[in-house]
Amino acid sequence: xxxxxxxxxxxxxxxxxxxxxxxxxxxxxxxxxxxxxxxxxxxxxxxxxxxxxxxxxxxxxxxxxxxxxxxxxxxxxxxxxxxxxxxxxxxxxxxxxxx
Numbered sequence: 001x002x003x004x005x006x007x008x009x010x011x012x013x014x015x016x017x018x019x020x021x022x023x024x025x026x027x028x029x030x031x032x033x034x035x036x037x038x039x040x041x042x043x044x045x046x047x048x049x050x051x052x053x054x055x056x057x058x059x060x061x062x063x064x065x066x067x068x069x070x071x072x073x074x075x076x077x078x079x080x081x082x083x084x085x086x087x088x089x090x091x092x093x094x095x096x097x098x099x
Contacts, residue, residue: 052079 056072064071
């Protein structure tokens with residue numbers, strides 16, 4: 001009887017351990033996905049940053065001349081803000097439809 005109880009307790013412990021391992025694997029995969037997605041998001045943001053800078057350098061600075069520093073920065077800030085709001089809004093709509 002004692003060995004049967006010990007065996008049952010060992011089985012319960014093994015089952016709990018397996019469950020914890022599965023939960024850890026799932027959480028690890030979730031966190032890894034978040035990390036990778038954030039990394040790609042950062043790379044995309046840096047790419048857009050370069051595009052916006054180039055557009056300002058090529059098209060805005062010639063209009064306002066070499067003293068266009070403040071105007072260029074303002075246009076850059078507005079463009080980045082507009083893109084951030086637009087993308088956030090669109091992603092919120094997509095996310096809202098799925099819930």
